[in-house]
Amino acid sequence: MMIDFMTLRADFPLLQQKNRGKPLVYLDSGATNQKPQSVIDAMNQYYISDNANIHRGVYELSERATYQYEKVRHDIKEFINAAHTEEIIFTAGTTAGINLVAQSYGRSKLKVLDEIIVSAMEHHSNIVPWQLLAEQVGANLRVVPITDNGEMDLEAYEKLFTARTKIVAIAHASNALGTINPLKQMIQIAHAHNVPVLVDGAQAFPHMPVDVQDLDCDFYTFSSHKAYGPTGVGVLYGKQKLLEKMPPYQGGGDMIESVTFARTTYSKLPFKFEAGTPNISGVIGFGAAIRYLQQVGMQNIAVHEAELLAYATQQLVTIPGLKIIGTAAEKVGVISFVLDGVHPHDIGTILDDHGIAVRAGHHCAMPVMERFNVPATVRASFGLYNTHADIDALVSGLKDVLRLFK
Amino acid sequence: MSGLRELYQEVIIDHSRQPRNFGVLLDANHHKEGFNPLCGDKLKLYVVEKNGVIEKMQFEGSGCAISVASASLMTEVMRGKTRAEVEAIFNDFHQLVTHGHNADVESRLGKLAVLAGVAEYPARVKCATLAWHTLKAAIADDPQAVSTE
Ligand SMILES: Cc1ncc(COP(=O)(O)O)c(C=O)c1O
Numbered sequence: 292m293m294i295d296f297m298t299l300r301a302d303f304p305l306l307q308q309k310n311r312g313k314p315l316v317y318l319d320s321g322a323t324n325q326k327p328q329s330v331i332d333a334m335n336q337y338y339i340s341d342n343a344n345i346h347r348g349v350y351e352l353s354e355r356a357t358y359q360y361e362k363v364r365h366d367i368k369e370f371i372n373a374a375h376t377e378e379i380i381f382t383a384g385t386t387a388g389i390n391l392v393a394q395s396y397g398r399s400k401l402k403v404l405d406e407i408i409v410s411a412m413e414h415h416s417n418i419v420p421w422q423l424l425a426e427q428v429g430a431n432l433r434v435v436p437i438t439d440n441g442e443m444d445l446e447a448y449e450k451l452f453t454a455r456t457k458i459v460a461i462a463h464a465s466n467a468l469g470t471i472n473p474l475k476q477m478i479q480i481a482h483a484h485n486v487p488v489l490v491d492g493a494q495a496f497p498h499m500p501v502d503v504q505d506l507d508c509d510f511y512t513f514s515s516h517k518a519y520g521p522t523g524v525g526v527l528y529g530k531q532k533l534l535e536k537m538p539p540y541q542g543g544g545d546m547i548e549s550v551t552f553a554r555t556t557y558s559k560l561p562f563k564f565e566a567g568t569p570n571i572s573g574v575i576g577f578g579a580a581i582r583y584l585q586q587v588g589m590q591n592i593a594v595h596e597a598e599l600l601a602y603a604t605q606q607l608v609t610i611p612g613l614k615i616i617g618t619a620a621e622k623v624g625v626i627s628f629v630l631d632g633v634h635p636h637d638i639g640t641i642l643d644d645h646g647i648a649v650r651a652g653h654h655c656a657m658p659v660m661e662r663f664n665v666p667a668t669v670r671a672s673f674g675l676y677n678t679h680a681d682i683d684a685l686v687s688g689l690k691d692v693l694r695l696f697k
Numbered sequence: 698m699s700g701l702r703e704l705y706q707e708v709i710i711d712h713s714r715q716p717r718n719f720g721v722l723l724d725a726n727h728h729k730e731g732f733n734p735l736c737g738d739k740l741k742l743y744v745v746e747k748n749g750v751i752e753k754m755q756f757e758g759s760g761c762a763i764s765v766a767s768a769s770l771m772t773e774v775m776r777g778k779t780r781a782e783v784e785a786i787f788n789d790f791h792q793l794v795t796h797g798h799n800a801d802v803e804s805r806l807g808k809l810a811v812l813a814g815v816a817e818y819p820a821r822v823k824c825a826t827l828a829w830h831t832l833k834a835a836i837a838d839d840p841q842a843v844s845t846e
Contacts, residue, residue, distance in 0.1 A: 632714075634761035636736040637705070640818055644701040652736055666737035666759060695705045696762075 294591045300676045302327040302583075313646025316684045321466050321494060321625055321672030322650055323516045326580070330520055333579035337572045344568055346545060360571055363578030364561070370581050371511070372502040373528055377560035380527040380534070381569050385493040386416040388512030388527035389460070391564060392489050393420040395540040396510075396533065397458060403429035405457045408486075410435040410443060410472075411662055412465040415655040417491045421460055430457070437662060441468040441617035448477065452484045459488045463495035463511075467656035467670070468617030469600075469625030471495065478507050487533065493517055497674075498596055498623045500589040503528050515573065519674075520580035524573035527564070534560050541566040592675050596624040599673050603682045610689050616663050624673030627654070630689070633696045635667040641695060642669075645688040703814035704821075705762065713762035718772035722755040731758075731831030731843040733823055738764045742831045751775050751783065754832075761824050763815060768828035770809055780836065787829055794825045 300306055303325045308315050317325060343353040345360050368376045382388045401407070407421045411434050418432075425432055433456070435448045443461075459481045464471045474490060481488045487509035492501060496513035503511050510533075515524040529537075539546055539557055543566030548556040557563045584592070603626055607613055612631030630638060639651030650670040653660045660667060671685055722728075722743035730741050740758030744751060754772040759765075771790075775783060789802045790809055797816035815825045831843045 634736075636738075636761035636821075636824065637763070640704070640821060641701060644699075660737070666739075695701075696710060 294587055294595070296595050296675065297678060299587065300678070302329070303676050304328055304331070306676060310646040310648060311644055313644075316645070316647040316681045318671040318673065318677065318681060318685060319648045319650050320497075320674035320677070321517070321654075321670060323522065324497065324519055324674045325676065326519055326521070326576075327583050329583055330576050330579045334521060334572045334576040337575045342572070345571055346562075356571060359575050359578070360569070363574050363581070366578055366581050367526055370501075370585065371496075371528060372504050374504060375531050378528055378531050378534065380529065380561045380564045381574055382512070382525045382527050382564075383523055383570070384514040384516070384525035385491060385512050386420075386525075388510070388525055389417055389489065389491065390420045391527055391540045392458075392510050392512075392529070393424040395537045395564075396487075397421075397424040398427060399538050401428045401430045401457050404455060405430040406433050406451075406453060406455045407431070408433045408435060408448075408451050408456060408459040408461075408481075410448075410461050411437045411658050412441070412443070412468055412470060412656065413460070413462055413658070414466050414491065414493070415657070417460050417462060418658070434658075435461070437468075437470075437659075440619055441465070441470050441663075442619045443470070443472050443477070445473065445476070445480075449480055452480070452486065456484060456486050459486055460491065461488065462491040462493075463501075464492075464498070464623045464625075465617070465656070465659070466494045466625065466672075467627055467654040467659040467668070468619065469622035469627070469672075470617060470619040471499075471621040471623055473621075474506055474508065482507070494623055494625070497584075497592075498589075499593040509533055515577040515580060518577075518580055519583060520577035521570075521573045523570050524577050531560065534564070539563050539566070543567040545569075587675060595675060596673050596677075599677055599679070599682065600624045600626070602679055603671065603673075603685070606682055606686045607689075610686065611693065613689070616665065616668050624677075625670060626672075627668040627670045629665050629668055630692065633692055635669045637696075638669045638689070638692050641692045642685070642688045645684065645691065647685055647688050649685070700814060700817040704818060706811060706814070708808070708811045709762060709766040712766035712769040716756070716765050716769040718753075718755045718769065720755055720757055722753060725755075727835040727838060729831050729835035729843060731827050731834075733760070733764065733827050734844060736761060736824065738824060738827055740764070740768055740828060740831060742768075742828065742835050744832070744835050746836065749779055751778050756828065760827070761821075763812075763821050764824040764827050767812055767825045770812070771828050771832065774807070774809055775832070783832070783836065787833060790829060791826065794822050 305325045343356045345357040364379045433451045436444045489510040490508045492513040497518035511528040516522040546566040616627040635651040725743035727744040738760030743755045745753040794815040803810035834843045
């Protein structure tokens with residue numbers, strides 16, 4: 292089906308506004324993206340007509356809320372092609388999913404001197420939870436280096452495995468460089484060493500079809516708010532046989548079967564990992580976002596964003612003194628760059644004056660900045676609603692930066 | 698003048714390109730590091746103080762145009778000032794970059810008034826004040842590194 296991406300823009304009410312008096316050009320979808328009307332409506336509708344606590348009421352209202360919440364779990368299972376609905380655990384976001392695995396799986400499996408493999412292109416949220424775990428159990432972090440164009444150094448990766456390697460945690464796509472990693476290959480290598488792999492899918496899930504069985508990853512985690520849904524919700528996918536053996540992460544209501552002071556037994560999956568009243572309206576909003584993505588089609592989105600990336604790359608390199616950081620062969624719609632003699636923060640302020648929202652900073656990936664020897668970069672990142680006109684505005688804004696700093 | 702043209706006026710661009718009093722001061726009796734974790738701005742400030750008077754001040758580091766220009770202008774203005782004067786200028790400067798144009802404050806601040814445009818960009822106040830907080834900590838001999846977070 293052909294999708295006219297120009298018309299999709301109208302689905303996003305926020306994009307109709309102005310920024311500093313100019314039409315808003317939103318190029319920070321990597322941080323969080325804007326929400327279609329259908330997501331906003333679904334959340335409103337839930338509070339207007341269906342709000343009740345789930346999994347406990349005997350009355351119709353609670354059954355309706357429970358049904359809607361559980362239907363989203365089922366829809367996500369289908370969307371990422373998980374084998375079982377119980378493998379979909381609702382969390383507060385990508386960060387929460389990684390911490391869950393580090394503390395539940397990691398703490399029960401890792402011992403002193405064991406090793407955790409992460410890469411040099413990880414977001415802080417896929418580094419710090421592993422450092423905390425490493426401190427708790429006396430394990431060590433091993434870091435996969437990245438090449439000059441921002442790709443994973445696969446040869447070095449393979450050499451990092453030892454008999455002590457217990458888990459690999461890598462991004463599907465890098466938020467600072469845009470690189471899409473060769474996941475299937477990396478997972479096969481890890482599995483050949485009997486090591487499970489957690490994938491940080493925050494920057495990939497909203498931009499391409501994801502099939503967890505095809506990838507054969509052991510855990511895959513992502514955030515709703517980067518995928519056109521509300522903040523405060525995310526998913527951890529885990530293989531059933533791993534999740535079943537893992538101890539609970541947080542204790543509370545909903546995650547127990549019976550509680551006495553002598554002994555508490557835990558619920559089955561997925562509820563074992565969903566202590567307390569969850570973000571029900573958020574999950575329902577995320578469900579609406581998934582429906583929206585299905586209507587547009589992930590393959591269509593991937594093609595549209597790849598085309599935007601190619602156009603943007605081609606336009607940006609014409610700007611004197613501009614250098615793109617992260618030039619991997621396979622990228623999502625993320626362009627990080629620096630400009631000779633102008634600090635990224637100044638560029639961000641000047642672009643803001645043109646109505647353009649970009650990110651300027653270290654993008655929660657300080658090791659990446661260090662690797663490329665820059666204090667910070669400017670990052671333009673795309674969503675399905677971006678167009679060539681947005682990129683033209685960015686280029687014209689950057690020309691104004693050059694004029695000011697001539 | 699638009700907000701942006703005011704913020705990035707020539708004096709500021711000039712000081713950011715060619716910062717005055719740039720480099721290490723070996724005879725400094727106070728020095729201090731300042732860091733703005735949000736944008737990665739980093740600077741080291743060196744102060745020679747004799748008998749309660751700032752005799753010389755230099756800095757080194759890297760950062761955005763606003764933070765470097767502000768540091769550069771500060772080192773010029775502070776030469777020969779007493780601690781009480783430093784305190785008064787600090788307070789005026791803070792008032793200027795957080796609240797914007799004010800004829801009295803600007804007349805007292807002299808050339809530092811070029812930074813008034815920062816007030817329109819709240820996200821940039823930390824850039825403009827990094828060197829200043831670092832100075833305050835340096836002469837208080839506060840052992841902690843300064844961070845604007
Ligand atoms: C690659 C990557 N991982 C993890 C995260 C953290 O996501 P969240 O803040 O939604 O938990 C982000 C968000 O910026 C990201 O880009």
